Amino acid sequence: MDNDLDTLCEFHNNYTAPSHALDLQVAMSNSKGLAQLRLYLQNLPKNLSLPASGHSVYGFEHFAPDAEWVEDIGEEGAVNRQLEILLGSRVKGPIRLIERGPSICAVVDVLDKYLARHPKSLILQKWVSDLTVSATLAYESAQVSMSSHAPKASR
Numbered sequence: 001m002d003n004d005l006d007t008l009c010e011f012h013n014n015y016t017a018p019s020h021a022l023d024l025q026v027a028m029s030n031s032k033g034l035a036q037l038r039l040y041l042q043n044l045p046k047n048l049s050l051p052a053s054g055h056s057v058y059g060f061e062h063f064a065p066d067a068e069w070v071e072d073i074g075e076e077g078a079v080n081r082q083l084e085i086l087l088g089s090r091v092k093g094p095i096r097l098i099e100r101g102p103s104i105c106a107v108v109d110v111l112d113k114y115l116a117r118h119p120k121s122l123i124l125q126k127w128v129s130d131l132t133v134s135a136t137l138a139y140e141s142a143q144v145s146m147s148s149h150a151p152k153a154s155r
Helices: 002-014 019-042 067-087 102-117 122-141
Strands: none
Touching: 019 102, 019 122, 067 102, 067 122, 102 122
8 A cells, every 4th residue: 555655656746747738828828918918909098099990000900920030030030020110129118009999909819820829939928918018008108097907807
């Protein structure tokens, strides 16, 4: 009996979760972050301009990374570079959102697409986080409460 217990304890101590379980955890975390970002972007304050259809400075509805960049630095790096071109650098602090509407909301679809291909991408996950901070700052600068847009606690 002690031998069985020792074997079970040894198995437990050496057990690592299957990678698909970790992948599922990462995917769920990405999904939650994207859902929160989508909610915040869909409800950005009215003080941000709402461009006419097709006149957004962002253009995320037609997002595609540059083919040469994909070849040179890989898809993940090319997506990051294209996001920097469209949104600006994050080096000096959070990105300041300048408009609301379907185009900026479409960045969530872009991030969702490429996170599905690269679920463990820290670069793309950081974009989700940084854009969530940017949306939060847009609410704060407009003195608009985010409480009605806060994600509900899961039970």
